[in-house]
Amino acid sequence: MICMGMVPLPSMLVCARDALGLTDEQATALAELASEFDVEHGDHMVKHMQERRAAQDALAGGDLEVYERHLRAVADHMVQAHLAMTEVSQRARALLTADQIDQLERSMAMMGHMRGGMSGMMRGHQPGSGH
Secondary structure, eight states: OOOTTTTOOHHHHHHHHHHOOOHHHHHHHHHHHHHHHHHHHHHHHHHHHHHHHHHHEEEEEEEEHHHHHHHHHHHHHHHHHHHHHHHHHHHHHHOOOHHHHHHHHHHHHHHHHHHHHHHHHTTTTOOOSSO
């Protein structure tokens, strides 16, 4: 979940309240951020799906010009959804102390390491074998 300086979404941080030692003020602020994010992100995802359906219909009808217009709108809404995620992640990070950020990054690195090991094993690679 940490990618390009991002932290997990505010709702995930609230779920880790005890582990991170969040104060009541931090938890409240993160819950408010989570609500804001849900509305904005949800709006873009709904519009993304609507445009996707319209693009599929245009393609099925053979209208490539309309298909392209809808396809570009699909991409734009996905970009906007990702930007909303990045912004809320940065705002959430700003609410954490340096110690909380350090603890979160260590936990996320451990999860990423475990996920990498598991995905490698799922592909038939042995941990530490180099293949």
